[in-house]
Amino acid sequence: KAGVTQTPRYLIKTRGQQVTLSCSPISGHRSVSWYQQTPGQGLQFLFEYFSETQRNKGNFPGRFSGRQFSNSRSEMNVSTLELGDSALYLCASSLAPSGGGETQYFGPGTRLLVL
Amino acid sequence: GENVEQHPSTLSVQEGDSAVIKCTYSDSASNYFPWYKQELGKRPQLIIDIRSNVGEKKDQRIAVTLNKTAKHFSLHITETQPEDSAVYFCAASIHGNNDMRFGAGTRLTVKP
Numbered sequence: 001k002a003g004v005t006q007t008p009r010y011l012i013k014t015r016g017q018q019v020t021l022s023c024s025p026i027s028g029h030r031s032v033s034w035y036q037q038t039p040g041q042g043l044q045f046l047f048e049y050f051s052e053t054q055r056n057k058g059n060f061p062g063r064f065s066g067r068q069f070s071n072s073r074s075e076m077n078v079s080t081l082e083l084g085d086s087a088l089y090l091c092a093s094s095l096a097p098s099g100g101g102e103t104q105y106f107g108p109g110t111r112l113l114v115l
Numbered sequence: 116g117e118n119v120e121q122h123p124s125t126l127s128v129q130e131g132d133s134a135v136i137k138c139t140y141s142d143s144a145s146n147y148f149p150w151y152k153q154e155l156g157k158r159p160q161l162i163i164d165i166r167s168n169v170g171e172k173k174d175q176r177i178a179v180t181l182n183k184t185a186k187h188f189s190l191h192i193t194e195t196q197p198e199d200s201a202v203y204f205c206a207a208s209i210h211g212n213n214d215m216r217f218g219a220g221t222r223l224t225v226k227p
Contacts, residue, residue, distance in 0.1 A: 043204060043217035056214040106158040
């Protein structure tokens with residue numbers, strides 16, 4: 001099976017712009033979670049989608065949003081970018097929501113740099 | 116919500132020695148505890164996991180132990196090798212809560 005894929009892999013934006021990142025889960029996986037990874041903060045949970053519904057959301061401002069499509073592909077959007085949004089954004093897929101003890105498989109990440 | 120603390124933040128061992136990384140969690144309802152290894156520039160990869168109905172699980176040189184009473188779990192790597200050098204993350208999730216909380220990571224360096 002193909003693994004989790006994310007596009008784009010690298011992105012450079014300027015403050016105030018918005019960005020959309022995409023994640024394609026492993027075939028058959030219906031749950032997609034998003035994480036922000038920074039050197040000082042580790043892996044921070046953003047949100048999780050299952051069957052096109054956001055099931056949970058971490059402690060991030062409303063500028064961070066996401067959605068999931070009927071084919072389980074997910075996108076996350078960050079509006080009004082700030083310098084502090086520079087990070088590696090990882091998505092992970094699992095068969096069912098992670099709270100059920102399902103193994104999550106990570107994508108390669110999108111490295112976002114905000115100038 | 117769940118809070119996961121991980122120690123130490125950095126760990127350096129000599130090749131062949133053992134390495135132990137410990138995590139504590141706050142919510143006694145947590146029932147799934149995976150460990151991920153992330154090599155430089157790569158994605159986190161699951162290396163072992165444990166569910167709350169068992170106390171220990173082994174996979175070759177890697178083992179994880181869980182103490183539900185004390186709410187902590189540990190990763191044990193024996194006979195470490197230079198290729199074990201990476202950042203290791205623990206995580207915990209609660210059934211039905213639909214999110215995974217990660218520890219801050221431990222940078223393990225195995226010196227040849």
